[in-house]
Amino acid sequence: MLKNKYFDGVIEAGCDEAGRGCLAGSVYAAAVILPEGYENAELNDSxxxxxxxxxxxxxxxxxxAVAWAVGIVTPDEIDKINILNASFLAMHRALDALKVRPEAVIVDGNRFKPYHTLPYATIVKGDGKYLSIAAASILAKTYRDDYMERLHAEYPQYDWKGNKGYPTRHHREAIRRFGVTPYHRMSYNLLGDAEPMLPFAEEAGV
Incomplete structure (x- = not known):
């Protein structure tokens, strides 16, 4: 059973993100506040x-949940502020959207940008240690997967339904063949090598 709380005596929100290492699509984050003493043996790292x-x-x-919310940062924003800052921004947007104001925040990983003046803790592999972070990891992952499946319907040749935008061989081969889409993160090394990138090519038959 994962732990219920890190901070004692305060309303605590757990945060996690999904899609940080992807070549395409927005990064998603979730914030979750669970009831005091909540137990669920099935919750775990997504x-x-x-x-x-x-x-x-x-x-x-x-x-x-007492409250939950999802925050999103787009590929254009990722390219402007970098993925680390985008991950923090997505978490902040999720926290902003909570219907109950947290008094402390716990975050999966080892880095976080302070949210207002709230106390916070970064916890390596926290999604396998604390229930609220595990819950946030599940929400972030499932909502982002749904989003990538919607994009797959628009650009099926990249197999986003299968790879969710991660740098699989199929995904990179599709970029070489068809070029990039408006959903690709142009600040990333999309090809994994020195080949030039092409704009999305309608003449490629897609």
Whole structure:
């Protein structure tokens, strides 16, 4: 069973992000406040769960949470401020959207930009240690996966339904063949080598 709280006696929000290492698509983050003393033996790091289990747990989290919200930062914003700052901004947007104001924040990882004046803690592998961070990881992952599946319908040749925008061989080969889309992060090394990138080519038959 993961731990319920890090800070004692305060309203605590757990935060995590999804999509930081992707070549395409927005980065998503979630913030979750769980009830005091909440228990759920099924909550865990989203990467350790099946897609079906993540989606099942999303409904449970949304039902049981005191408050939850998702924040999004677009590819254009990522290119302007870099992915680290974009991840922090997505978390801040999620925290801004909470219907209950947190008094402290716990974050998966080892870096975070302070949110107003609230106390915070960064916890390496926190999504496998604290329930609220695990819940946030599940929401961020499932909402981003849904978003990438919608983009897949628009650009199926990149297999975003399968790779969710991560740098798989298929994804990079599609970039070489068809060029880039408006959803690609142009500040990234999209090809993984020195080949030039082309704009999205309608003449490629897509």
């Amino acid at each position: 990467k350790k769960l099946t897609s079906r289990k993540r989606n099942e747990l999303r409904s449970v989290i949304e039902r049981d």
